[in-house]
Amino acid sequence: MVNFDIKSAAERRLIQLNELDKIRHHAYENSKLYKERTKAYHDSKILSRLFKPKTRYFCPFIVKEIRPYGAIVLLTPDGSREFTVNEQRVKHYWAKATISDGHIVPLDGAPPA
Template identity: 40%
Template sequence: MKHKAYWALKFLNFDEALSGEKRKSQLLELEEMRLNAYESSRLYKEKVKAYHNKKLLKKDFRPGQQVLLFNSRLKLFPGKLKSKWYGPFTIKEVKRYGAVELFDPQSETSNRTWIVNGQRLKLYHDGNIERLTTILQLQDP
């Protein structure tokens, strides 16, 4: 009986040197996996940034031009037919790095100006737009 207990303890008590080496190799593998994940994340972010920068259009605005402003914060009344472009506004000054200073020429009471990102603007082309209207007569069934 004593002999069996000895082998059971020998089996349960691992060799310290062997288990230490195994633990070190596991820690090194874990560190290598972490570094690989960090590197692939960095590469992915670089690719996504390059893709988005490629999609940005270079817009050249000049003072005096009329533009429409995209309202990206319009969440109150979502709908397909609601326009997200407001304006026209007039460009007062073009600043560095694509920032544009706008003012509203229709509000004569105040000379309020504000600065927006040039990517939120598009040129406004004057002119009358023919709108098609259709009148439907609804009848009760």
């Protein structure tokens, strides 16, 4: 007697399946938005690595040539030796700037400590 009318039971079951599809679609959209946001966040944390020839990188080595597919030819500071490395291994060289005695450095617009 519970499902005596087969037509109404079939319609109810069809409505339940449609609701389940809506819930699935909603979950898919939410996961898609989450993935896009996390990718954008992680991509914003990536530092750019644009290397130009004849500049100093990775300790005091000098970039001689940039080859296709991420290969870089480095030169030692005295120019006696050159070797090829993967671009992903090369890092920027942040040398300490030397300031001569008597030179005044303006601190206008400097960030607070």
